[in-house]
Amino acid sequence: MAILGSIIKTAIDLRGALVPEKSPIESQKEVLKMLLEKAKKTSFGKYYGFENILKAENIEKSFAENVPYFDYHEMDMEWWSQVQLGMEDITWPGKPTYFARSSGTTGKSSKKIPVTDEMIDAIRNTGIKQVGALANFEVPSDFYEKEILMLGSSTHLVEENEFLEGEISGISASNIPFWFRGYYKPGEEIALMEDWDEKVETIAKRAKEWDIGALSGIPSWMELMLKKVIEHHNIENIHEIWPNLKVYTSGGVAFQPYEKSFNQLLAEPITVIDTYLASEGFLAFQERPETTSMKLVTDTGIYFEFVPFLPEYINKDGSLSQDAPALTLSEVEKDTDYVLIISTVSGAWRYLIGDTIAFTDVEKAEIKITGRTKFFLNVVGSQLSVNKMEVALCEMEEKFDIKIPEFTLAAVKIDDEFYHHWYLGTETSIDRNEIAEALDSALKEANNNYKVARSKALKGVKVTTINPNIFHEWNAKNKKKGGQVKMEKVMDEEKFATWEAFVKEQQSK
Structure with missing residues (x-):
């Protein structure tokens, strides 16, 4: 048994046994109070009366009553634009060091979200918590001596005025602790590369030099990288070159749609651990192996609220109606979809992050991501969430023995009648009408609103x-x-x- 690995594993086990955890509900009360105390002298805190909110008998209720919801565009236009001009003490004391650039999935231009030094500390502390949680998983002691390949955006940060800008994965990687640098791959030189194809090609060439025990990154890009390594070395699977690969830390999107195609790149099963790292912060991670759900990080600089995900509360542009009720962690229920609202140490306040979640275990504050507010398809009353779509496509994978790692769809009008037109990414040839019929049936069975829509305004399903x-x-x-x-x-x-x-242009090449 590797001595260093055994020492690290013992330290992690001991830390888990010695550090008691407060209840998530109590932690959240403390976090909200801390956020309000620290920001009460800012322009935002003065405008919305944080000092008075702190005097209220029920601080959570007073906070919800006095501060409106903000989506990115409102927060940026009314407040963060002042921060970008170099003004101090706007939504958080002082100025942020970084701005996280995020184009999101629907926006036409990059969003710029402030990232303070306090947020960097919060992300780092959550990362340490996640490493500590590895004690709950069955990984050998020598795993802790292996290297970790983190596939993210470039760590080259652009200086804009007095701030450094980049994607959150690049900002986080540029702030890794000194003691972690010996384990971190692909290393600083490759991580700085801005051209993704060049970066992956270089990783493929250097792969044999590393003893990778864990991978971290978004599933779609990680899968492409692994394929490139396998192709470059003319091998059957990734374990031929990284035999000690035991763990994959997934994030950004749900792993389940990629599971089938991802596993075909492996020689043996590995432990997949889901994480929830957004441009706005490190929100949750999978803490135990008995579930694929993630535990909200309730004690590290983020306060959470939850709005029931109902059509009457969602505006056409995906923003929230100000009349929508917000629940605290003490009020939520299991298996109910909620729009996630956050307030953070980066000066985001009652901020609509754009994701929907559902609790799988309220007491443990464990969640699963169920979709995006803007990816809620309700043009003709079908009320389809991304989660329902992905569950149905997993059924299609099993039924037809195919892989569908990617998809998109729209409600389109043909001869004055609405259809859902799906584009499914698969390398397998399959009858489009047959899978369209099966997909339609699966959605009818899983979603009564969809079934009603299909009997009325929604004429049918098309698949390409x-x-x-x-x-x-x-x-x-x-x-x-x-x-x-x-x-x-x-x-x-x-x-x-x-x-x-x-698509037509690509297919004609």
Whole structure:
């Protein structure tokens, strides 16, 4: 048994036994109070009366009553634009060191989200918590001596005025602790590369030099990287070159749609641990092996609220109605979809992050991501969430023995009648009508609102199958490869027309 690995594993086990955890509900009360105390002298805190909120008998209720919801555009236009001009004490004391650039999945231009030194500390502390949680998983002691390959965006940060800008994965990687640098791959030189294809090609060439025990990154880009390594070395699977690979830390999107295709790149099963790292912070991670759900990080600089995900509370642009009720962690229920609202040490306040979640265990504060507010397809009352879509597609994978790692769809009008037109990324040839019928049946069975819509305004389902690589090229054309880039699952008719033209162009090459 490796001595160093055994020492590290023992230290992790001991830390877990010695450090008692407060209840998530109590932790959240303390976090909200801390946020309000620290920001009460800022322009935002003065405008919304944080000092008075702190005097209230019920601080959570007073906070919700006095501070409105903000989506990115409102927060940026009214407050963060002042921060970008160099003004101090706007939504958080002082100035942020960084701005995280995020194009998201629906926006036309990059968002710039402030990242303070306190947020960097919070992300780092959550990362340490996640490493500590490895004690709950069955990994050998020598795993702790292996290297970790983190596939993210470039760590080269652009200086804009007095701030450094980049994607959150690049900002986080540029702030890794000194003691971790010996384990970190692909190393600083490769991590600085901005061209994703060049970065992956270099990783493939250098792969034999490393003893990788863990991978970390978004599933779609990680899968492409692994394929490139396998192809470059002319091997059957990734374990031929990294035999000690035991863990994959997934993030950004749900891993389940990629599970089947991902596993085909392995010689043996590995432990997959889900994480929830967004441009706004490190929100949750999978703490134990008995579930694929993630535990909200309730004690490290983020306060959470939850709005029931109902059509009457969602505006057409995906923002929230100010009349929508917000629940605290003490009020939520299991298996109910909620819009996630956060307030953070980076000066985001009652901020609509754009994701929907559901609790799988309220007491443990464990959640699963169920979709995006803008990816809620309800053009004709079908009320389809991304989670329902992905569950149905997993059924299609099993039924037809195929892999569908990518998809998108839109409600389109043909001869004055609405259809759901799906594009499925698969390398397998399959009858489109047959899978359209099966997909339609699965959605009817899983979602009563969809079933009602199909009997009325929604005429039918159309399916087009394409090579999954076309989805990656679409992302490359519209944004860039790698990093935090994710495929939009639902498009409006205008964007869908652009998408279809792009697909035809790619297929004609």
